[in-house]
Structures are given as structure tokens and as C-alpha cells.
Amino acid sequence: MGEHFFDRINFRCGEQLFRSTRSHATEWWIVECDTRRHLAARIRQANELVDNMNARLEKVRTASNVSVKLVWQVAPDLPPGTKAARDLLLKDPIRLTETDHEALHRFLRDRIEEAKADDTATSWEQQLAQVFDYTAWHRFVVKVDRGNGEGYQLLTKKLHGALSGGEKAIALHLPLFAAVAAHYEATPQAPRVIMLDEVFVGVDTTNRGQIFALLAALDLDLVLTSDHEWCTYAELSGIGIHQILTGGGDDAVTTARFTWDGTELTSD
Numbered sequence: 001m002g003e004h005f006f007d008r009i010n011f012r013c014g015e016q017l018f019r020s021t022r023s024h025a026t027e028w029w030i031v032e033c034d035t036r037r038h039l040a041a042r043i044r045q046a047n048e049l050v051d052n053m054n055a056r057l058e059k060v061r062t063a064s065n066v067s068v069k070l071v072w073q074v075a076p077d078l079p080p081g082t083k084a085a086r087d088l089l090l091k092d093p094i095r096l097t098e099t100d101h102e103a104l105h106r107f108l109r110d111r112i113e114e115a116k117a118d119d120t121a122t123s124w125e126q127q128l129a130q131v132f133d134y135t136a137w138h139r140f141v142v143k144v145d146r147g148n149g150e151g152y153q154l155l156t157k158k159l160h161g162a163l164s165g166g167e168k169a170i171a172l173h174l175p176l177f178a179a180v181a182a183h184y185e186a187t188p189q190a191p192r193v194i195m196l197d198e199v200f201v202g203v204d205t206t207n208r209g210q211i212f213a214l215l216a217a218l219d220l221d222l223v224l225t226s227d228h229e230w231c232t233y234a235e236l237s238g239i240g241i242h243q244i245l246t247g248g249g250d251d252a253v254t255t256a257r258f259t260w261d262g263t264e265l266t267s268d
Helices: 011-019 023-032 035-057 082-090 098-118 124-131 157-162 165-184 205-217
Strands: 067-074 138-145 152-154 193-197 221-225 239-246 253-260 265-267
Touching: 035 067, 035 082, 035 165, 035 205, 067 082, 067 165, 082 098, 098 124, 138 165, 165 205
Parallel strands: 193 221
Antiparallel strands: 067 138, 138 152, 239 253, 253 265
């Protein structure tokens, strides 16, 4: 989800906040040190990544009309007021009332006091980073739309068990692919490699084509192994295939190379 926001904090300012939890010290930290805006920018950036992932995912529905999406939400086991504080961080500062400021200050002061009491970090910098680690405030959940008019529902064990074998594989694979693609966005120059073994076992041919289309749309460099999958789908514009060959009763192994161009499979 991008660089850790604490990397750019003014540590002298942070130390003053950590040594004192009075309201005016917290306010000075949030406003003058720009932490609130920086933290809000990171959360918005993460939300945009999730939106981009879901924009890709919503284009893929299985043959039985199943679709999945990711939700990045505040973890339910966090202290009371976490979601409200997150909403205040994302609110336009001009629209924040005095009550809003007090609620946000109180939430941050309480988290700082908890970090001090917990005493699991070795320094005040680590404790303060722990308090403001927005990634720890959230968790990902998967939701599934089965096309039955009930809309997207949380993918629980019960719902997962009601899906077919192919739908189960899709419900678990697609969010992971979207998350990998989002991860690579942080380093655009890096190879976007994803490696799969015995790819898409139990998924029917129609749905496999849709999944490969998503992988292509996500611009992922796919490397896979299979004893049966040749990837000859119209949704794939090109892929190189190496068939491993043995014979003659010895230990020699060689390969035969084929190329699929989206319409025809040829031997190289």
C-alpha cells in the first residue's frame, strides 16, 4: 500500500507529542507537522488501489454468473472509535468542527497511552509508528455475487462450501491476482511475474478463458506448469509453450516449443 507514512515524520515533533499527550500538543503535531494530511493521503491512495483492483474484477463473471470483489475495511476487533477517527482523517479539514477535532485528538491520545502501556517497542519512534500504522487498522475481505439478486455477500466458510469446485478456485484466485497486480504498481519497472503450479484445476474451459483474460488485463507475466493446460484461449493474444519430452529409456529430457498467437498454435 505504498511507503510507510512514518518514514517522513519530523521526529523532533513526534518526540514532543509522545512525551506529552495534552490536547494542544496533539493538535500541534497533527496540524503543524502535517501528519494528518499525510496519513489521509496514504489511506486515499490505498482506497484507489482497491478501486482499481475491483474495476478489473467486476469484468469477470463465471459461466454460472459468479463475481468477486475485495473490500478494504476497518478491522472489527480494533478499539472503539477507530472507524470514526479514520473517517475524520479523510474529512475535508475545513469541514472539521471543534467536536471533530476533540474526538480525533482523544482517539490519538488514547492510542498513544495504550502504546506506552503495551511497551512492546524498543523506542518512542517505534511506538508512535505503531499507533499511526494505518495498514494495521484495516483488513481485506472477499465478497461474492452469485447473480441471484442478493448482491455481494461476505465469503464465509458456509458460502464458500456452497460454491462449485471451479467457483471456489475462482473466488480465491481472482482477488489474489488483483492484489499482486496492485503490489507491482509500486515498482512499475519491475517484472510483473506470477508463477502457478497445476493451474486452475477444477475450473471449466469457459471460466479459464475469462481468468486468463484478467491476467492479461492486469499485465502480469505468467509462468505456469500443467500436465494438460495448453492455454489456447482466444482471450490470450500470445503465449510460449514448452512441452517436456522424454523417451528412449534413458534419463535425457528435452522440450518442444509451441507458440499460441490468439488464433493458432504453431510448432517452433
